[in-house]
Amino acid sequence: MSSSRVVIIGAGPAGTRAAETLVAAGLKPVVVDEAPRSGGQIYRRQPPGFGRSLKKLYGFEAGKAARLHDAFDRLQDKVDYRPGTMVWGTEGHNLHLADRDGRQDVIGFDALILATGAVDRIVPFEGWTMPGVYTLGGAQIALKYQACLIGRNVALVGSGPLLYLVAYQYRRAGGNLAGIFDTTPLSRELAGLPRMAANPANTAKGLYYFAWLAAHGVPMLHDVSPLRAEGEGRVARLVLRDRAGRERTFACDAIATGYHVQSETQLADLLGCDFAFDARAGQWLPRQDEMGRSSVDGVYLAGDGASVRGADTAEATGALAALACLQDQGMPFDAAVRNQALQAMRRGSAFAAALRDAFPFPEHLYENIADTTLLCRCEEVSVGTFRATLRDKGAGEVNRAKAFCRVGMGRCQGRMCGASAARIAAQTLGVELAAVGRLRGQAPVKPLPTALQTEAGE
Numbered sequence: 001m002s003s004s005r006v007v008i009i010g011a012g013p014a015g016t017r018a019a020e021t022l023v024a025a026g027l028k029p030v031v032v033d034e035a036p037r038s039g040g041q042i043y044r045r046q047p048p049g050f051g052r053s054l055k056k057l058y059g060f061e062a063g064k065a066a067r068l069h070d071a072f073d074r075l076q077d078k079v080d081y082r083p084g085t086m087v088w089g090t091e092g093h094n095l096h097l098a099d100r101d102g103r104q105d106v107i108g109f110d111a112l113i114l115a116t117g118a119v120d121r122i123v124p125f126e127g128w129t130m131p132g133v134y135t136l137g138g139a140q141i142a143l144k145y146q147a148c149l150i151g152r153n154v155a156l157v158g159s160g161p162l163l164y165l166v167a168y169q170y171r172r173a174g175g176n177l178a179g180i181f182d183t184t185p186l187s188r189e190l191a192g193l194p195r196m197a198a199n200p201a202n203t204a205k206g207l208y209y210f211a212w213l214a215a216h217g218v219p220m221l222h223d224v225s226p227l228r229a230e231g232e233g234r235v236a237r238l239v240l241r242d243r244a245g246r247e248r249t250f251a252c253d254a255i256a257t258g259y260h261v262q263s264e265t266q267l268a269d270l271l272g273c274d275f276a277f278d279a280r281a282g283q284w285l286p287r288q289d290e291m292g293r294s295s296v297d298g299v300y301l302a303g304d305g306a307s308v309r310g311a312d313t314a315e316a317t318g319a320l321a322a323l324a325c326l327q328d329q330g331m332p333f334d335a336a337v338r339n340q341a342l343q344a345m346r347r348g349s350a351f352a353a354a355l356r357d358a359f360p361f362p363e364h365l366y367e368n369i370a371d372t373t374l375l376c377r378c379e380e381v382s383v384g385t386f387r388a389t390l391r392d393k394g395a396g397e398v399n400r401a402k403a404f405c406r407v408g409m410g411r412c413q414g415r416m417c418g419a420s421a422a423r424i425a426a427q428t429l430g431v432e433l434a435a436v437g438r439l440r441g442q443a444p445v446k447p448l449p450t451a452l453q454t455e456a457g458e
Contacts, residue, residue, distance in 0.1 A: 006029040021318070038069065045069065093298070098449070118263050124374060150254040162258060238255055259361055271299050273286040281356070282361050290320070298328075363423060379405075
């Protein structure tokens with residue numbers, strides 16, 4: 001195994017702990033990461049020259065961020081680190097890479113750990129593609145990476161813990177919030193507290209964010225349905241329906257929206273991993289055992305890219321995937337470390353399940369989406385066109401519908417529209433969500449420059 005090439009894709013919490021474990025075993029893995037510096041999305045580092053404190057950047061998570069950053073920094077001369085580099089396709093045991101300067105490369109692997117993370121999950125509404133409308137993750141990146149607010153009077157719409165975390169971060173940064181508009185009934189969230197109390201530290205942080213926002217006069221509405229964003233050239237108002245059925249309008253100059261996050265699984269798909277439908281997550285996920293082994297020999301899964309369970313659990317699953325890699329190659333590993341990581345993973349999985357129950361994905365929002373609403377922004381496919389394709393073309397699953405109307409065929413490869421397309425398909429056809437399938441991964445999984453150079457400069 002010492003002469004084998006192990007590649008890790010992603011340098012967030014899962015990728016960092018995977019690299020750390022392999023290095024401790026005497027290996028020098030290749031670490032490929034799209035970001036210019038390690039940390040992932042949750043612990044994204046600020047650019048050189050920015051002097052904000054870790055406390056200001058990460059709040060309660062400053063200590064965890066510092067430990068993770070320090071851990072990777074200590075590894076840099078012990079790994080083949082390739083920052084600013086994207087894996088855009090696979091072919092057998094080869095990975096196709098492209099860096100930010102347009103250079104491409106192909107590297108082989110004997111073992112591969114996918115720590116690809118997660119992306120925002122949204123529900124389209126009329127005007128969601130208007131300038132000034134962002135995902136919650138996009139709003140957070142602007143704040144963390146460039147110390148910028150997306151607007152001076154921001155409305156936050158969605159459900160899940162990220163909604164309140166971003167609201168807290170924006171308000172602490174001096175931003176004004178037009179309101180927090182949660183699609184989940186407050187009674188549902190409160191009913192989930194006993195199960196979430198199994199992780200008292202994270203539950204306490206969530207309650208603190210909620211109480212702090214309320215104490216600072218931030219308007220909060222629960223059990224709402226977003227209807228449309230309005231404005232001339234840029235968003236100026238959010239219109240929603242409240243729990244009493246009344247239509248209400250709120251002035252704002254930016255909107256951030258999102259409903260939890262979803263696993264980034266395209267590379268696992270290209271590698272031939274088996275998938276299974278996870279009803280709680282509402283997503284097809286690659287099959288894995290507790291150690292992160294996929295159905296493909298030599299391919300391991302870690303972090304939110306395998307199953308969304310948060311940063312702490314991602315660290316545990318990164319270590320587990322690396323230990324599984326060592327075990328499969330007949331190399332020694334510390335059973336006590338494995339058992340400790342397994343316990344952390346199981347605790348994190350239980351807490352993630354409790355969060356999903358307390359903040360359920362709002363399936364009901366799809367029932368009233370107007371036909372004129374844009375579903376696939378890359379290919380400009382409306383909800384009405386997609387529904388007509390399903391009804392009139394005999395498209396019984398999403399890939400067949402994609403072939404007819406190009407939904408999910410654009411630059412984002414279905415990252416923004418794929419989950420919504422599946423739910424609209426299930427509702428239109430009157431079947432279970434699992435029955436409509438999933439958009440298959442296609443290379444390139446992300447947009448490439450029109451002119452790529454080879455390593456030799458050709």
